Amino acid sequence: MSESPFLIGIAGGTGAGKTTIATEIVDAVDVDMVLLSLDNYYCDQSELSPEERAELNFDHPDAIDWERLIGDVRSLSENEAVAVPQYNLETHTRERDPITVEPEPIVIVEGILALYHDRILDQLDLSIYVQTDPDVRVLRRIRRDIEERDRTVDGVIEQYLSTVKPMHEQFVEPTKRKADIIIPEGVNEPAMELLQEKAMREIGPKAEYQEM
Ligand SMILES: Nc1ncnc2c1ncn2[C@@H]1O[C@H](COP(=O)(O)OP(=O)(O)O)[C@@H](O)[C@H]1O
Numbered sequence: 001m002s003e004s005p006f007l008i009g010i011a012g013g014t015g016a017g018k019t020t021i022a023t024e025i026v027d028a029v030d031v032d033m034v035l036l037s038l039d040n041y042y043c044d045q046s047e048l049s050p051e052e053r054a055e056l057n058f059d060h061p062d063a064i065d066w067e068r069l070i071g072d073v074r075s076l077s078e079n080e081a082v083a084v085p086q087y088n089l090e091t092h093t094r095e096r097d098p099i100t101v102e103p104e105p106i107v108i109v110e111g112i113l114a115l116y117h118d119r120i121l122d123q124l125d126l127s128i129y130v131q132t133d134p135d136v137r138v139l140r141r142i143r144r145d146i147e148e149r150d151r152t153v154d155g156v157i158e159q160y161l162s163t164v165k166p167m168h169e170q171f172v173e174p175t176k177r178k179a180d181i182i183i184p185e186g187v188n189e190p191a192m193e194l195l196q197e198k199a200m201r202e203i204g205p206k207a208e209y210q211e212m
């Protein structure tokens, strides 16, 4: 692959539907893609006790290992494979072994702070902010964190009020102004069709070139 991949960033509050949108694009467009989630780039907290980890602020930009993320996005944009860290959201720790990810014609970077850092933003060809009402997001988060992240209702509510909500207002929501496109309420058919067409248009000539 000689051309640079087309880089898409998808940001938005917790529970907005970022992962769902990214996965739908990957499934619907007949081109190989890399989906890079900021959730894999949280700093490892294994040196702390489980109780101390549960108290951390995971919604402040300092919680993210930016150097690693910026380096991996740059490597993928230069068609180099990367070793993506594997982060466990139940234990707040990084697994021992990363997973090797090969470059593909489309790279999607997805996470609450995907549009926060200028060194990521500068590399993006298309930036998207998913805007979903806070009450919808928090209801989705309660269900998801209990079903998938081993949390309790009280724990989710306490974390939401102490860190998730204030950090969203301070750091996540303002990135909406940096977005090329704002998608309301997560997955919706017209928006998905436009995004899939855009991805195909951007990558079409490269795909044809590759087949020659
Ligand atoms: N448009 C939607 N309608 C209903 N439920 C949705 C929608 N989009 C996402 N969800 C659900 O909400 C939860 C959070 O979605 P997710 O895509 O993981 O959000 P994010 O990545 O922004 O945190 C998941 O359980 C998902 O199935």
Ligand SMILES: O=c1ccn([C@@H]2O[C@H](COP(=O)(O)O)[C@@H](O)[C@H]2O)c(=O)[nH]1
Binding pocket: 013, 014, 015, 018, 019, 039, 042, 058, 059, 088, 089, 091, 092, 093, 111, 112, 164
């Ligand atoms: O160890 C961790 C790391 C992150 N979180 C929470 O995850 C969300 C971001 O993920 P979404 O999929 O976009 O919801 C963030 O709001 C953190 O609070 C965590 O709880 N523990």
